[in-house]
Amino acid sequence: MDRIFLSPPHMSGKEQHYIAEVFESNYIAPLGAFVNRFEENLRQYIGVNHALALSSATAGLHLALRVLGVGAGDYVLASSFTFIGSVNAILYQNAKPIFVDSDESWNISPELLSQAIKEAPIKPKALIITHLYGQVCKLEEIVEICKEEGIYLIEDAAESLGASYKDKQSGSFGDMSVYSFNGNKILTTSGGGMLVSNNEDWIEKSKFLSTQAKEDFLHYEHTEVGYNYRMSNVLAAIGVAQMEVLDKRVNRRREIFKCYQKELSSIEEIIFMPEISGSRGNRWLTTLCLKKTNPQDIMDALENENIESRPLWKPMHMQPLFKDAMVIEDGTSQRLFETGICLPSGSSMTDEDVMRVCTLIKRVLL
Numbered sequence: 001m002d003r004i005f006l007s008p009p010h011m012s013g014k015e016q017h018y019i020a021e022v023f024e025s026n027y028i029a030p031l032g033a034f035v036n037r038f039e040e041n042l043r044q045y046i047g048v049n050h051a052l053a054l055s056s057a058t059a060g061l062h063l064a065l066r067v068l069g070v071g072a073g074d075y076v077l078a079s080s081f082t083f084i085g086s087v088n089a090i091l092y093q094n095a096k097p098i099f100v101d102s103d104e105s106w107n108i109s110p111e112l113l114s115q116a117i118k119e120a121p122i123k124p125k126a127l128i129i130t131h132l133y134g135q136v137c138k139l140e141e142i143v144e145i146c147k148e149e150g151i152y153l154i155e156d157a158a159e160s161l162g163a164s165y166k167d168k169q170s171g172s173f174g175d176m177s178v179y180s181f182n183g184n185k186i187l188t189t190s191g192g193g194m195l196v197s198n199n200e201d202w203i204e205k206s207k208f209l210s211t212q213a214k215e216d217f218l219h220y221e222h223t224e225v226g227y228n229y230r231m232s233n234v235l236a237a238i239g240v241a242q243m244e245v246l247d248k249r250v251n252r253r254r255e256i257f258k259c260y261q262k263e264l265s266s267i268e269e270i271i272f273m274p275e276i277s278g279s280r281g282n283r284w285l286t287t288l289c290l291k292k293t294n295p296q297d298i299m300d301a302l303e304n305e306n307i308e309s310r311p312l313w314k315p316m317h318m319q320p321l322f323k324d325a326m327v328i329e330d331g332t333s334q335r336l337f338e339t340g341i342c343l344p345s346g347s348s349m350t351d352e353d354v355m356r357v358c359t360l361i362k363r364v365l366l
Ligand SMILES: *Cc1c(COP(=O)(O)O)cnc(C)c1O
Pocket: 055, 056, 057, 058, 059, 082, 083, 084, 085, 086, 130, 156, 158, 159, 179, 180, 181, 182, 192, 193
């Protein structure tokens, strides 16, 4: 049997056509018309004023922190239940993370967030929230808290492209937000990211920093440290083709989730990741946790049949890298990590693939 991957790339068929256009124009290196097109298409889809195509979402988060003035000794609040790419940039800036645990939504708890702000040694400058596995956070409460406290909100929408809350796209609520086009995400350019904001100055400054901070001279002149973070025109051509099928990809991932739910939700010990009221997640990955069975039993049973599955992200406050970091937690994300699984969820999966996975899970649990 062919291997079923967790979330493999799913091409639309138009990518090579656009790449051929890039080759015909010879704009291989590095910027060109497709970078502008990709930015414009994503910007319009999300409903924000400005977008900047980058080499990764991690680079986008680094630029966001830098542009928002986060530096050495500053504190940055962040969801603890996330992938490391969400928070590495805090360390790049020599700032200090304060990790905040999840609530019943699996995403960051607004209540614990307020507590973290109260207990922080000095006022944190920014908050990075992750819309985990494509389901959006309690955005209304979080936006309100950030506004009241004067803390910048950065949305890590790496996993949630196409997800919405009250008909507004994830990534359009923050001061700055990032998306990822890494190989396992809902859309991929093989590797890449996008930084968006309604603030033109911040995006212009990010563009400057992402291209080695070259001052406006014909000779190369530099007054501050920059980075090489821009996306290449070849990869942007893939991105333009991928954006054309985003709605289809979201719908298919949601269908796959519904299929798992229909087959498995009668099993008492299974709890799927919820979708908060007023929101529409992209169900990037179908994830669930188990009340009594060890998730390893399911992962082993699937691996024996050449099917990839994974544990949930290990919370940042449990990572050796962050053993000394401040954390406000009540055991929620630790419990989810210890009892949870990510199931194969690629939009190219067939219904038969999903049924194959379900049959194996039932064999373990029933
Ligand atoms: C994938 C991911 C990132 C990193 O994205 P890159 O484009 O690979 O840098 C950051 N945060 C989250 C939550 C992710 O899932």
